[in-house]
Amino acid sequence: MTDGEEVTCRPLRTQALWVFVGLGAAGAVVAAGRLAYAGVWVDWWVGGGLSAVVVGVASLHGATLRVSADAYGVHCGSRLRRRRSVPWHDIADLRVHIQYGRYGEEYVRVGMLLRDGRTRRLPLPVSGSGADRPDFDATLDALRALHRRHGEPESDHLAVISRHTAGRGVAVPLVLCVLLLAGAGLAAWLVPVVGATKEAWTSAVPCAAGTPSAERGECLTTLDAVIERTEAGRGKQAGGLYFAGDRPLDRLTVSQEGAKGFRAGDRVELTLWRGQVRVVAGEHHVWREHFTSADSVAVVAALLALAAGWPGARLLVHRRGRRLADDEVLPSVLPFLGVLVATALWLVPLCYLHPTGLPASAGPLAWAAAGTAGTSGLLVLAWRATRVRTPGQDASGGAEPQESAGEDVFLAARFLESTDYNPNRFGTHIVLGDGPPAIVPHPGPGR
Structure with a gap:
């Protein structure tokens, strides 16, 4: 709603939100009653009631949200959040921000560029389809008219910020790049650990008769047991084997195929290594624990490092375009993605064949040198292709x-x-x- 001196924005569709508010109130009553009756927090009714309360509180905030603008500035608040105001003299410009949903849908919102360089996006108005776009445009025009009347806009140009422009944020690609690099570093650190564990298991031999109990963890010990029942598991859940008399343990987690291979009453031989059951051998089926190999972990580390190159390329292109206007379109990062794909073609097989390091032979060294040279050349071409040119x-x-x-x-x-x-x-x-x-x-x- 707008008039000559004031603009007011409220949510257009609040019926569903008020329904969730009512469910949240009912959930609070259920949780309080169940807590008073049972006296325990760990309860399905208490957990469900508290979850409904959280949803109800969020819905109440959305249903009572209000954004207004007058001669003094822009105000935003709800019944659960105190009113916050930004005076017009602190606002350098009003902009349009395009946000994207999970399936590519676009949501258009209004953003305020402050004098100190920060940007604040208003929760209202918002446009998610062509039907409500005229109302959004009318509200935006009214806000800009108030800004021109009571403030000092830096420009009459309406900047539109999308994911392809220089004014987009870099927080998401920065966090994603750091997380992927951290995962790659962790996987690389685990490569020698995983390799040593599998090598120790492969070279383990049965324990001799006089082996001390403190040293039996590094050799193989066998025990006889009887399967009481099996549990195949559903969906992606693992299966389980239960042993009679809970000896040597109550339940052993195995794969679904391993659980289906045994039956209740089967006599099996258990092989223990480092205090855990590694092999279950029966008359008709044998289950062996899977040990991850060092080459697969090295491949994961390489893929994570290469995946970090995508948000890293976005950060690089954004950095190179820092002199552009915020609504100028940045160069595409596709040339850098091509470099990453070409690098994966030689780096991933190299990591798989030599996970713990390159040997001294000439073949792997030449492979690594040629791949590095090719990646460097492609990187130079990508750098030139994504060069930012001012108008x-x-x-x-x-x-x-x-x-x-x-x-x-x-x-x-x-x-x-x-x-x-x-x-x-x-x-x-x-x-x-x-x-x-x-x-x-x-x-x-x-x-």
């Missing part, structure tokens, strides 16, 4: 060229909707010249 620069990165008669001019543009002449919003620039205007997905020939 007016030529393909060689020189100064602004002189426009000649009849030469096409490429102007950067942002298309908010798909049209017949620009399907799927592929275009990034408008071409102006002797002919009719055209739309292209690049800033000019050779760029």
Whole structure:
């Protein structure tokens, strides 16, 4: 709702939210009653009631959310969150932010660029379809009119920030890159540990008669047992073997195939190593514990390190485009993804064949050297292909060229909707010249 001096935004659809609020209140009553009756927190009724309370509280916040703007600034709050205000003189500009859902759907929101460089996104208004887009545009126009009347906007241009522009955030790719690199480092640290464990298991021999009990963990000990019952498990759950008299243990976790291979009453021989059952041998079936090999862990480490290159490439391209306007389109990271794929073609097999390090032979060393040289060359090409050029620069990165008669001019543009002449919003620039205007997905020939 808008008028001349005030803009007010409330959620459009609140019926479902109020239903969840009621369920949350009912859950609070159920949890309190069950807690008073049973006196324990670990209970299905208590847990379900508390979960409903959490959902109800979140729904109450969403149902009572209110964003307003007047002559003093922009205000946001709800019944569960105190009102926060930002005066107009602290707002440098109003922008449009495009967010993306899990299945590619787009949500358009309003963002405030503050004088100190920070950005705050307003929870309302929001547009998720073409039906409510006119209301969103009208509210945005009213907010910008109030900003011009009572504040000092830095520009009359409406910047549209998407995942392809220089103004997008880098928190998500930064966190993802750090997590993937941490996982790669952990996997690389586990390579020698896993390799030594499997080698020790492979070389283990049965314990001699006079072996002390303290040293029996490194040799093989056999025990006889009787299976009381089996549990195959459902779905992706592991199976289990139960032994009569709980000897030498109550339950042994095995694979589903291993559990199906035994029957109740089967006499089996158990092989123990390092205090755990590693082999169950019966008359018709034998189950052996699987030991992860060092080569598979090395491959996982290499894949995680290569996967970290994708968010790393996004960070690099964003860093190189720091001088661009926030709504300028950044170069694609596809050239760097090509480098990562080419690197995986030689690095992953090398890690699989030599997980603990390269031997002194000439073959693996030449393989690694050739792969490194190829990756370096592709990296240079990707660096040049993703070079950020400011408007007016030529393909060689020189100064602004002189426009000649009849030469096409490429102007950067942002298309908010798909049209017949620009399907799927592929275009990034408008071409102006002797002919009719055209739309292209690049800033000019050779760029």
